[in-house]
Structure formats: C-alpha cells, structure tokens
Amino acid sequence: MIPDIPTISANLSDPAPEFPWPNGASCAVFPAFDVDAETAWLQYDFKNVDRLVTMSFGAYEERVGIPKILDYLRAEEIKATFYIPGWVVDAHPKMCESIVKDGHEVGHHGYLHKRPDPADFAEDKEEIDKALDSLKRVLGVTPVGYRAPSGENYHELLGYLRDRGILYSSSFRDDIRPYRHKLRDGSRGPVELPVNVSFDDWLYGLSQRFSPRPMFPKEHVLSIWNGELEQTREWGGLVSMVMHPQVTGRPMRLGILRDFITRARSYGDVWIATGQEIAAHYIEQEKAAGL
Amino acid sequence: MIPDIPTISANLSDPAPEFPWPNGASCAVFPAFDVDAETAWLQYDFKNVDRLVTMSFGAYEERVGIPKILDYLRAEEIKATFYIPGWVVDAHPKMCESIVKDGHEVGHHGYLHKRPDPADFAEDKEEIDKALDSLKRVLGVTPVGYRAPSGENYHELLGYLRDRGILYSSSFRDDIRPYRHKLRDGSRGPVELPVNVSFDDWLYGLSQRFSPRPMFPKEHVLSIWNGELEQTREWGGLVSMVMHPQVTGRPMRLGILRDFITRARSYGDVWIATGQEIAAHYIEQEKAAGL
Amino acid sequence: MIPDIPTISANLSDPAPEFPWPNGASCAVFPAFDVDAETAWLQYDFKNVDRLVTMSFGAYEERVGIPKILDYLRAEEIKATFYIPGWVVDAHPKMCESIVKDGHEVGHHGYLHKRPDPADFAEDKEEIDKALDSLKRVLGVTPVGYRAPSGENYHELLGYLRDRGILYSSSFRDDIRPYRHKLRDGSRGPVELPVNVSFDDWLYGLSQRFSPRPMFPKEHVLSIWNGELEQTREWGGLVSMVMHPQVTGRPMRLGILRDFITRARSYGDVWIATGQEIAAHYIEQEKAAGL
Amino acid sequence: MIPDIPTISANLSDPAPEFPWPNGASCAVFPAFDVDAETAWLQYDFKNVDRLVTMSFGAYEERVGIPKILDYLRAEEIKATFYIPGWVVDAHPKMCESIVKDGHEVGHHGYLHKRPDPADFAEDKEEIDKALDSLKRVLGVTPVGYRAPSGENYHELLGYLRDRGILYSSSFRDDIRPYRHKLRDGSRGPVELPVNVSFDDWLYGLSQRFSPRPMFPKEHVLSIWNGELEQTREWGGLVSMVMHPQVTGRPMRLGILRDFITRARSYGDVWIATGQEIAAHYIEQEKAAGL
Numbered sequence A, B, C, D: 001m002i003p004d005i006p007t008i009s010a011n012l013s014d015p016a017p018e019f020p021w022p023n024g025a026s027c028a029v030f031p032a033f034d035v036d037a038e039t040a041w042l043q044y045d046f047k048n049v050d051r052l053v054t055m056s057f058g059a060y061e062e063r064v065g066i067p068k069i070l071d072y073l074r075a076e077e078i079k080a081t082f083y084i085p086g087w088v089v090d091a092h093p094k095m096c097e098s099i100v101k102d103g104h105e106v107g108h109h110g111y112l113h114k115r116p117d118p119a120d121f122a123e124d125k126e127e128i129d130k131a132l133d134s135l136k137r138v139l140g141v142t143p144v145g146y147r148a149p150s151g152e153n154y155h156e157l158l159g160y161l162r163d164r165g166i167l168y169s170s171s172f173r174d175d176i177r178p179y180r181h182k183l184r185d186g187s188r189g190p191v192e193l194p195v196n197v198s199f200d201d202w203l204y205g206l207s208q209r210f211s212p213r214p215m216f217p218k219e220h221v222l223s224i225w226n227g228e229l230e231q232t233r234e235w236g237g238l239v240s241m242v243m244h245p246q247v248t249g250r251p252m253r254l255g256i257l258r259d260f261i262t263r264a265r266s267y268g269d270v271w272i273a274t275g276q277e278i279a280a281h282y283i284e285q286e287k288a289a290g291l
Helices: A046-050 A052-076 A086-091 A093-101 A118-139 A155-163 A218-235 A251-266 A275-288 B046-050 B052-076 B086-091 B093-101 B118-139 B155-163 B218-235 B251-266 B275-288 C046-050 C052-076 C086-091 C093-101 C118-139 C155-163 C218-235 C251-266 C275-288 D046-050 D052-076 D086-091 D093-101 D118-139 D155-163 D218-235 D251-266 D275-288
Strands: A027-030 A032-034 A081-084 A105-108 A179-182 A188-192 A238-240 A270-272 B027-030 B032-034 B081-084 B105-108 B179-182 B188-192 B238-240 B270-272 C027-030 C032-034 C081-084 C105-108 C179-182 C188-192 C238-240 C270-272 D027-030 D032-034 D081-084 D105-108 D179-182 D188-192 D238-240 D270-272
Touching (some): A027 A218, A027 A275, A046 A052, A046 B118, A052 A093, A052 A251, A081 A086, A081 A093, A086 A118, A093 A105, A093 A118, A105 A118, A105 A275, A118 A155, A118 D046, A155 A188, A188 A275, A218 A238, A218 A251, A218 B218, A218 D251, A251 B218, B027 B218, B027 B275, B046 B052, B046 C118, B052 B093, B052 B251, B081 B086, B081 B093, B086 B093, B086 B118, B093 B118, B105 B118, B155 B188, B188 B275, B218 B238, B218 B251, B218 C218, B251 B270, B251 C218, C027 C275, C046 D118, C052 C251, C081 C086, C086 C093, C086 C118, C093 C118, C105 C118, C105 C275, C118 C155, C188 C275, C218 C238, C218 C251, C218 D218, C251 C270, C251 D218, D027 D218, D046 D052, D052 D093, D081 D093, D086 D093, D093 D118, D105 D118, D105 D275, D118 D155, D155 D188, D188 D275, D218 D238, D218 D251
Parallel strands (some): A027 A270, A032 A081, B027 B238, B081 B105, C027 C270, C032 C081, D027 D238, D027 D270, D032 D081
Antiparallel strands (some): A179 A188, B179 B188, C179 C188, D179 D188
C-alpha cells in the first residue's frame, strides 16, 4: 500500500561544490525576468485570449514594463537575463528586439508558458522546439539558459534540453549555490542556478481574478530581499531572482528592485551577473577542478 | 497542438501618446468609486438576495458609505467619478441622486454587475441597454464613461459601448497613460483611462465568506499608494483608482483616502480630476495633434 | 433574463436614528465573544468530531481561552457578551457556568453553529429552539441577544427570533449605529447592533487546514482597530467586536484586546457595554422619541 | 436532524496540571523541526515524485537546510527535536545520521507524511510500523515522541502509538501546558506537549503551487513569536514550535529562529529543551504527585 522509495532527484545530483566567485566576490546576485506577457494568463484558460482586461495585465509589459526596466538597467549599466516564451517573441517582436539590442541575455521559457509535466513529454518537446525556432527566427538568438514555465521539470526534459544546447537551468529550489544535474541514465545534465523562492515578485505585487493574492508594500518586500541577501552573502551563495515585467515594471515596484540593487552594490563585493555568465564561471571552475 | 498566435489586443492599440497634462500638471489622479452595493454579492449567487447579512455588506453604501464619502469630497471640493450599476440606481435612487446633486460624474457599470464575456455578447448588450435606461430614467444621466464590472471586456463590447455613446473606458491594466482603443474591424474605440491595479481598495479592506481576503492597515495601503503616486508622477502618468463605498466608506478606510489625497495635493502639481475631464482633455489633445 | 429588482433589506429598515449615547459618551465599544469551541470545526465536516487535533483548536476555549479572558475582564471590571451555541453549552457546561457566574451576558448563537439559510427555515427554527432549551436548562439563561452563526440571516428567521424573545441581533454589516429591523410583513423586528467587519479576530489570528489564513501581528491588528475606533468615535458610532476565545484567548492575542481596551478607555468618553445594555439604551431612546 | 452531543476529547482529558518547570524556570521553549523533505509535496499528489522542481523544495533540506540548522544549534549548544517521516529516513540516510550524530532527539512523524484519519486506521497503523522500522534500521533510534503528519489524530491511533512505545505526542492545539491524554476506553494515553499554532513557520515563509501562501518578513514573524513568548512566560506555559528545514533553513528565515532564541535566552529563566526532556519532566512530576 505504501509506495517503495523511488530514486529521487536529491539522491542523484552531487552536493553543490564550493567554488569561489570571480574577483573575490562574496556572493552573486542574478537579476532575471520572466517575460510572460499574456501567456501568464493564457495558461489558466486559452479563452482568455479574447478577455481583453485579463490580457491587459500581460500587455503592460510591452507598453510600459519592459521600456521602464530597460531604461533602469541601462542607467545602472546592469546586464540581466530575460526568459521569454516563444509566443511572446512572436507576438511582441519589437519589445523583444529592444531587450536584445541592449545586450541582455535572452533565455528559453517555453512557447506558450505551458508547465512541463512528465506525462506530457511529446508536447513539452514541441514547446521547446517551437520556442527555439521563434527565438532564432525573430531575434537571432540561440539560448543557453532555460527557466521552466510555472516552475516544473523532469529528468527526460532536462536531458532533452541539454541535447538542444541548453547549458544551464534556473528553476530548482533546492540549493543556494549552482550545481550540475545528474540524470537518471547517469549522464550529466545542465548546470542548475537554483532559485531563491523569496525573490518571485508575483508573491507580493499582483492580484487578478485568476491569481487572487494580497499585495505587499516596499518595506515588506525589501525586508525579505535584503535579509536573504545578507545571509546568502555570509554563506557565499547565489541569489537568483524571478521578476516579471508586469509586476516589477509597475511604478512603485521598480523602486523595490532599484533599492535592492543599491543595497547589493553597497557591499562592494557582490557579483551582479547574468545566468549565462554565472553558468560559464561554474563550468570553468568545474573544468579547473577536473570534474 | 499549440495554438497559432492570435491577433491580440496589445498589437492593435497604438502606444499611449505623451500628451501634456493641463496647466503644467506633472500627473493626474482620478478618484473613482464603483458603487456596487448589493450587486457585489449578487454576482456570486443571486440567491444572496435573501441572505440579509451578505446583502448588508452592500447596504452599507446607502446607509453610511456614500454619505460619508460625499461629505468628505464636498469639504475638500473634489469632484469624483461614481460608476453605478443600473440595478443599484433602481434599488437606491435617493443615494444615487445625492451623488448627482453634488455634481460628481456618474458612469456606466453594467446593470447587475455581470462580468462581460465574449461568449455572452447578447446578454452583455442587454446589460448595457438596461443600465443606460436606469441611469436616464432615474437620474437623468447619459454616461460617457464605462468601467467594466469585475474587470473584463472584449472587442465587440467595446464597439457596442462606443456606439451607445461611451467616450471612454476605465478598466484596462496595460498602461500608465490614457490611450485610444483600436478595434478589430480597424475602427476607433473609446479612449482608455487604464487602471492601476494597486488602487483597488477591495484588496486591502474587505473580507467576507464569498470573498475571503486578509485585511490590511493604513500604513500598508498608504505605502503602496504613495509609492505608486510618487513614481507615476515622475513618469508623467495617470493614477486611476478603484474604490468601493463599502470599503473606503468604512471609518478607518476613509482616512486612507484622505491621507492619500492630502499627499497628492502636497506636490502642488497633481491634477485631480474625473474620468470625464481626463477623457475630454485627451480627446482635445488628440484633435490638436491631428490624430 | 435579468431579474427584476426585488425588495431588498436596505429598502425596508429606516436609517439609524442619531440617538445620543448615555452620560455624554462619544461612542460605544461592545466587546463580544463567539464561543464556538468545537462547533467552529464541526460546521466544515461533522466527521471532524473524531479528528482530535482539529477539534483541539476549539477545545482550547475551555482549557485556556475562556479562563484567561474571564481573568482579564474581571481585573478590568468589564462586562462583555458571550454568544454560545447550544451544543457548546451542553458539551462544556462548566466553562459556560463560569461565564454566567462572572455576570457576563450570554447570547444565542444557534445550536450547532449552523449557518442560517432561507432554504432551511424548518431546520433553522429547530436550531433556535434547541439552543434556547440548552441555555435555559444548563445555565438558566433566557437570551435577549442573537448573533447569527457564520454571519447570515433572513426575514423569516428575524421574525421567528423576535417571537422567541430576542430583542436584538448583532450580525449585520450595514451601519455604524444601532437601528430597528423592519420585516417584510411590515412588522418591527429586533434591534440591530451592526458589526464592524474589521473586528473579527479570525481574520488575523488563526490558521488551520479547514480555514487556511495568514497570521498577523499585534501592530497590524491594533492599527486597524485603533483607526476604526478613532473615526467611529468622531462619527458617534458603535464598535461591535467579533472575538473568539480560541483566537483572542491565545497568549499574544489577549494582549491585543488589552491594548485596544486601554486605548478606548484613554479617550475618557467611550462607553464600554454589553449588547443587552446597548439594546436597552436604544429601546429607551426609541420610546422617548415616540417611535 | 441535529446530531446528539458526542463525547468529545475536551471532556476526556483532565485539565493540565500546573507543575513547576525545572530549576525555577518560568516557562519552556521546545524547538522542534518537522523534517518532511519531499514528503511535504508527495502528500498532495504522489506523481510529484517525478516533478523535480516541486520535489526540489523538499530536497533543500538535505542540501542546505539541515546542515545550516545543525551548524547553528551546535554553535548555540542547543538540543532540538527532529520529527522525521520514515520515507525521509530511507531516502536521506546521511542527512538523518548527521542529526542523530549531533545528539538531537529524533521523533516519529509517520512514514509518507500521510495525515491520520479515523477512517484509515489499518493504513495508519502500517504507517506507524513502517516508520518505526526505518528509524530503527537506518538510525538505530526507537522514538518516544510522535508528531502527527499534517496535524491530525484520533483516539484509536493515540492508543496504538502508546502501545508501540510512544510516551508523548506533540500535535494538539488545545493548551499551553503539557497534559496526559485520557482515551475513550478509560486508559491513559501519551503525554501531550501541545503546539502553539503561531509557531508554524510554514505560515510565513513558503509559497508553492500546491501551497500558495503569502510570504512574511522577519519583523512580522518576530512580533508574533516574541509576543507569544512574553505572555506564555507570564502564564508559565510551554512554547512548542513547528519548524520545517525547507523554511527555517532558508537564509533569512534562520535569522528569525536565531533572534527568537536570543530573545528567549535574554529572560534568563526560559528552559529550552527537547520534547523528550519535557515529557520526562512531566512524567516525573506526575509520579511525584501520585497521579
């Protein structure tokens, strides 16, 4: 009646190695945006495509959120990572081109923001391929990073992603340092840049009929974010953020990011970098260690 | 299996033009109330009409909320916009007349607060017409503004509203400046005065069995509202509020509005205006720009 | 398709008269407890009767909550109102006797805390009668006040309650002053001591599988409670509280009540009274006004 | 139609005796962790076993949470109690051994974290036995304490646990002092170390698709925890905590525990002890009192 102990992920991947950060940095902050636009709402019900007010939450990204975020990052000379679903690339090519033009990393985020599930491997592969095509065709981008839409993944898909050129994933919640996925067949999977669950802005700043949540002010969010940064820095870890332009691109919310980055920079030893840069550093250290 | 990219709203309407605000104002604040009264609860289950405690949440508006809000606005010499469902006009004529008598704008808010849906076009048209009749018959009002009940809308309904005399909508969440809707058939729709999602008092101040939400204190709400105002002012945008007399008409909640308006006025360059005034200003600028 | 406008409660009862409070008081605070004990959890699923940890949330009332609350009220020389379901009287006679012994008012709160519904009139009458019997038989009490379990009521039940000796109800959310119910048949119903929705401690201090809610600290609750009191006092109204011994009887939560009462007393002109006292004052004023 | 009054738990167990705490302590703080790891997510849907991001919330415990918590406890010379499901012992033997090696108490927490239910007695007994086997086989531990997974229990299971060597339970929410369970058949059950509902870190610090909750900062949690401690100390009670390494093992969250323990120690008379120690003290006092 009680199922046997399966081989679970935690038993497969080795512990995260304690590689040093570059240039003596004490820790890393990885500012990343999931540019879900309307797909955030189509995932609840595809009929939402004709429900224009619901869609307008996502449409905020092209009209306001992304331009304001790009302005801010340019002024601060920060390169960030933008995970963009293929559907968004096809529907908002100009917005996506403006991200590429500013030199930010563009990562893979599925096609229609479908949540991967072990039962849907055929469909999930189609999502991966269709999005790779959009990113290449519209933006000329071949992504090396992948963030799972709606936060889910499984062994077969990790292997498929690796085979399609994905060097790193940033979706798991199981560590505060990067590590290398080991897959069920014994092969090496992508590098993981694990996400800190507290840095998802959706938990604090957006409420809609399909996602009814309380809204929290700046002091609330900054207390959590600054507290996580302070301790992660002492532990020498990585802070991977999960922001959404339809949240953090709102007027007051952008100020939260601004204050957080100011705080991170005030330490003088926090490395602010893209997923691609952090993964490349990890792979370099891994090679140096002969792993 | 993956649906094709539809033509979505965001691709239809042009970007919001950066028209100046009148008299050198830096931004606009648009105080607006959705006078849902009992319809807020009838929408969950029409049998609630006989559930008197549930109904009493809405009945608060005629007995206390509206009188106290009108007192406040009169003392501060502020004109606001009140979106009133036709059913509320018919059920609470004296309350609605007191709003008109004070010179506030009365806008369209459906009849029974039914949420518009693309699948219900026939029914939704009936809601529009029945409410137009109530507003005219009871209050002598022909509304020029429309706020979608429960925040939903679609192309066909936007066209229908325009054809029925609606000059502006205030329902979408996709911008921080007014813009002109462009409809699927290529025609011009109403002007949009987009709503700031943080200014819905329902998110902070009301909890009931049919809508169980946490309650938040003044400091919490003001931190969000003042923060949104501060940054929206720097961006030259519009703050469209979504208040409900059964929330903001409660004793402590009215103090939140009072403090927020005091803060807005303290800048000296914030234009506090009704939807009708803001839409008229937009249309004037649009004509001047030859659009 | 759209229903006709029914005669709704708000159209029946007259506005609340602006009677003065006794002895020049500026407003009234009415400390009241719903002693739901285990019935709070039986209402979700009667099988909970054998789920002992779920039941233990309610059992806290006899073991700790009520004794601590009674100690506090005795020390402060405050008389409060306790609405006790008949089932709780039968299951916890000693606890209920200790309430009576301290001279507090005991009010009617249904038998099994069943939520009244217009569709259940026969069953609801049985609940009323069975609870009257328990209160009389076990405690020797004939209640004059009624608070609707789970906050619901309807015209027929209000009439039935009046006919069974109930002089006042404290359940509606539609006013900040007491008023007299007018029933559908034109007759006079009980007096209403309307409840302030912010004063339900369940919204801030209890989380359980069947009622998963966030927990809030003292500063959060006191900001809301003190703010409501301050403005209600300026408006000359009534603050009717809805506390539960399984919430406010918890260690830190009792301190919230203590600080709130201290604040109320510091004004020097706030009348702290039981429901029975407030209803009697209302009826006296009503007679004096010839109503 | 209305059910008869059943014999409920509250009527069976005697009131908690007011035994003194050891060495003149004013109250006791009982730091306890539910090491649910992946079982926290398998309980929603066993298919989650292949949903690796969902599983990764639990996997955080072995990779980061437990090592960091053990470091902290070692530095502070505190012994705590860890309730570990049998499945977690089998899946994470090294992690569990590190807990035992540091001298902490290991308690029973079911096998697959299945919530006990009176309808499942046969299955629940299997859970108990299978977990006893894992704890003995892998860790060499024979537990004397039991915390009910997902907070539920019933008379038959309490008797079964006692017969399997369980001396105390820490699951009920009905008191602020330890007491002895009395079972339906009149026999003595285990001692209860009742849980303070405010000390479940899950209510403040974790949000996931299967458990979507708001996140709260340190000041919020400490206000509640310190407030509960202050008053519980005045009442001479017990603070039983319910922490989870996948929550309190997160960077900022560990600081909350640290600050709380610092506060508790600053009183100079708070006894910080394991469940086993507190239960042993209770049993000793019970014997001394001839009960």
